[in-house]
Amino acid sequence: MTEQEAPEAAAADEINDKEMPLMEHLAELRKRLMWSAITFIIAFVVCYHFAARIYEFLAAPLAHALEARGEKPELIYTALFEAFFTYVKVSVFAAAFISFPMIAGQLWLFVAPGLYKREKRAMLPFLIVTPILFFMGGALAYYVFFPVAWRFFLSFQTSGGNGDVQIALMAKVSDYLNVVMKLIFAFGLSFELPVLLTLLGRVGIVNSAALKKYRRYAYVGCFIVAAIMAPPDVPSQCLMAGLLIFLFEISLFAVKMVEPKVPVEAEDA
Incomplete structure (x- = not known):
């Protein structure tokens, strides 16, 4: 690069946004947080309406494993409010998945004005790949890990014949959901x-x-x-x-x- 081309390249790579005072930065941050919160709340309301179906989807690997053993697929709850709070957790979990692209986009819109063009070009592919890899990790946990793990854990049940003590699974809805959410997030973050x-x-x-x-x-x-x-x-x-x-x-x-x-x-x- 010649001496004449160097200043032109540096000028093309400069930040193209004007300086903003602190109050404008705070106003911009509030705007991005507001849009993120609105998106999450709308997603939560919609997900709560379908919370029972979402929970059935999350419980499907366990239900299929129980049916393969000839057992009735069922989960229990022992506290009066347990099922309600489980549905709330399901709604929060699903809303976080659905609203993540919007929240990531708002974060990018807040940070991008302070980046050089070369930094934007370097960061943009990572911004696109991040949610894709997270969903791939969650899908791996759901479609590959859960069926194998649930069959392994169910193999420890015993029928209790000939005077032996029977060992049977009585899974609680809240405990099962906690394990499923933890594993999906763990696999997603690993990716x-x-x-x-x-x-x-x-x-x-x-x-x-x-x-x-x-x-x-x-x-x-x-x-x-x-x-x-x-x-x-x-x-x-x-x-x-x-x-x-x-x-x-x-x-x-x-x-x-x-x-x-x-x-x-x-x-x-």
């Missing part, structure tokens, strides 16, 4: 690992050489995170840890592709 590390590699905070150097510690960290996020049983935690390790390796490859290239002279120095 954000490549996005996070790739973004950090894109801006030069981390690099592939450092990730390779500390790979063994990253594996230990994956097992620790899995022990926190997954249910308290070894198979679920091992599956979650394996998923995190797989995503870490994908992140390592992605970081290597997008990290700033270091000149050979700098490497030698």
Whole structure:
């Protein structure tokens, strides 16, 4: 790039928005929060109307596992208000999923004016990929992990014949929903690992050489995170840890592709 072209490129990359005083920033923030809150409230009202159907959808993997064993699919609640608050949780859970793109868009509209054009071009693909990967993680939990896990846990039931004590499942609606929500969020957040590390590699905070150097510690960290996020049983935690390790390796490859290239002279120095 010539000396004459350099100022023109710098001018084209400047922030194209005027400076705003503090009160205008606060007004803009209030506007974005208001639109986000309105979107969430509307989604919550709609989801509460269909809360029973949404819960049936979340309970379908367990119902199919029970039917495969020839058992009646049913869940119980032991407190008078338990079913009501379970439906409220279902509505909040579904509303958060539905309103997430709108909330992310409002956040982008608030932050984007303060970014350079090159920063906007770098951030926009991550903004688009983030919800897609989160939904992919939730879908993996629902369609792959739940059927296998529920069949495994139901295998511990016993009929109690010949004077033995019967062991039968009497699952509560609130307990089942808590487990399902925790796992869906855990798998969804796990799929954000490549996005996070790739973004950090894109801006030069981390690099592939450092990730390779500390790979063994990253594996230990994956097992620790899995022990926190997954249910308290070894198979679920091992599956979650394996998923995190797989995503870490994908992140390592992605970081290597997008990290700033270091000149050979700098490497030698």
